[in-house]
Amino acid sequence: MIHMPAYFERATLAVALVACAAHAQPRRASTDRFAGLDQVVMDAMETWKVPGLALAVVTRDSVIYAKGYGTRRLGSDAPVNPQTLFAIGSASKAFTGASLAMLSDEGKLTMDDRVIDHLPWFQMYDPWVTREIRLRDLLLHRSGLERGELAWYGTSRSREEVVRTVRYLPPTTSFRTRFQYQNLMYITAGEVVRQKSGMSWDDFVRSRFFEPLGMQGSNTSVRALNGQSNVAQPHAEIAGTIRPIPYRNIDNAGAAGSINSSVMDMSRWVRLWLNGGVAGGKRLLSESMAREAIRPQTTMDDVPLQLMVGNPAFPGYAFGWFVAAFRGKRHVAHGGNIDGMAAMVGFLPDDGVGVVILTNMNRSTVTTPLMSYLFDRALGLTPPDYFGDYRRAEAQFMASMEKPKQPTPAAAPASLPLDAYAGTYRHEMYGTATVRHADGKLTINYDANPNGSGELAHVRHDAFEATMRDPILGKAPVNFRINASAAVEGMTFGLMGADGEWVREKR
Secondary structure: OEOOOOOOOOHHHHHHHHHHHHHOOOOEOOOOOOOOHHHHHHHHHHHHOOOEEEEEEEEOOOEEEEEEEEEOOOOOOOEOOOOOEEEOHHHHHHHHHHHHHHHHHOOOOOOOOEHHHOOOOOOOOOHHHHHHOEHHHHHOOOOOEOOOHHHOOOOOOOHHHHHHHHHHOOEOOOOOOOOOOOHHHHHHHHHHHHHHHOOOHHHHHHHHHHHHHOOOOOEOOHHHHOOOOOEOOOEEEEOOEEEEOOOOOOHHHHHHOOOEEOHHHHHHHHHHHHOOOEEOOEEOOOHHHHHHHOOOOEEOOOHHHHHOOOOOOOOEEOOOOEEEEEOOEEEEEEEEEEOOEEEEEEEEOOOOEEEEEEEOOOOOOOHHHHHHHHHHHHOOEOOOOHHHHHHHHHHHHHHHHOOOOOOOOOOOOOOOOHHHHOEEEEEOOOEEEEEEEEOOEEEEEEOOOOOOEEEEEEEEOOEEEEEEOOOOOEEEEEEEEEOOOOOEEEEEEOHHHOOOOEEEOOO
16 A cells, blocks of 8 residues: 555545534533543544644634643653644645735735746646636645645755646646645745745745744744754554654645644634634734635535545635535634644634644544534534544445455566666656665665655566655555566656656666
């Protein structure tokens, strides 16, 4: 199985789960809205194998509950508290949407401007789409492109270099016809922020949002975590054991998901939206742009994932926010996952209630049922069994995704001696990968990623499987193409779902 990068949040799943609440019969809870919450959270953490978790519940006026649970790092006694910093992953996207909205308020752009009006060098695979794609399209995941994550994930490429690779990524569906989650378009949006503001996306977010909101602990790079003590360590399950893993530097993803924050800081961010773009009596976003940023502008048709936990009516996407219904009212949220961390940020604008959940467990989905549970408690309602419903629905969905076992093909030796496969292979979008032969073994290295190396195991004929040394990258199929002269001409290397051929360079 190819392990996709943890940016692939279950936010769609969250949209679906909260919709289930619309079918539940609301009942009034006890006078103390959060009585017994500690045990509920700790039980959920045990079920989902989460070392540490922080949460906050807010209203338009205040934080009404905030607490940390568990440890910042397994093997230590350092507790999580509401000021502990976590990576929030793609919950960062709403900051990018808000940045473009703010620049629109200032008259520096409109959301319907063409991207090439602000980035003349920008280019898509299709020349017509290059001419027509708008800033709004960057935010709504309707570019027609697959993910192409290998262009940035773990690489040393700059943001502009990453965006310049987009021209080599073929579309998988027609422009504006289907929702397809896309980090590259958000990285592009961050470059527009840089171009129009005269400062980096990082400096813009810091000066226009972090500082006025009082988000003093928040930052946009793992480098800013150096020397800080109250920081959660990422964790992942590796070979059946939960272990601490290193932070991954994703500075080049920036606008798509590089923010680190705490639940106390993020509660200030949520209250900005609950108050229609106003914070501390100061308007940061115009009333019209604050409304537009959370208005669903494209629909989602990922039916199997939604059916996992319910059947939401017209789930949609706004400027870095998923929008659906919770008990018949509008629900706005976005999840976030990056190596060893999982986050969820959401609010009910009509009820004036918001929730932030941050965890230090890789791709954990505990945030989804917990968010719905906290909304019910905040509204004074007795929640249904969100946690049990979610586990059962997720198990059912995963079972439905399992492919029938195929008969194992008869063993067949490699077509050529192992050293014949060695060489440098070039991909139009991703750069080069090097296959080496030494000590009777083949290794492969994705050269743009310092940690992108693995050992090749022969499967059959010219098919191999790479076991990457970085456990988050997992395994990837490698299939070599042999020409009529019995020479290797190219290969496919499915690291993180990468498609297309890597052509062997002449020796």
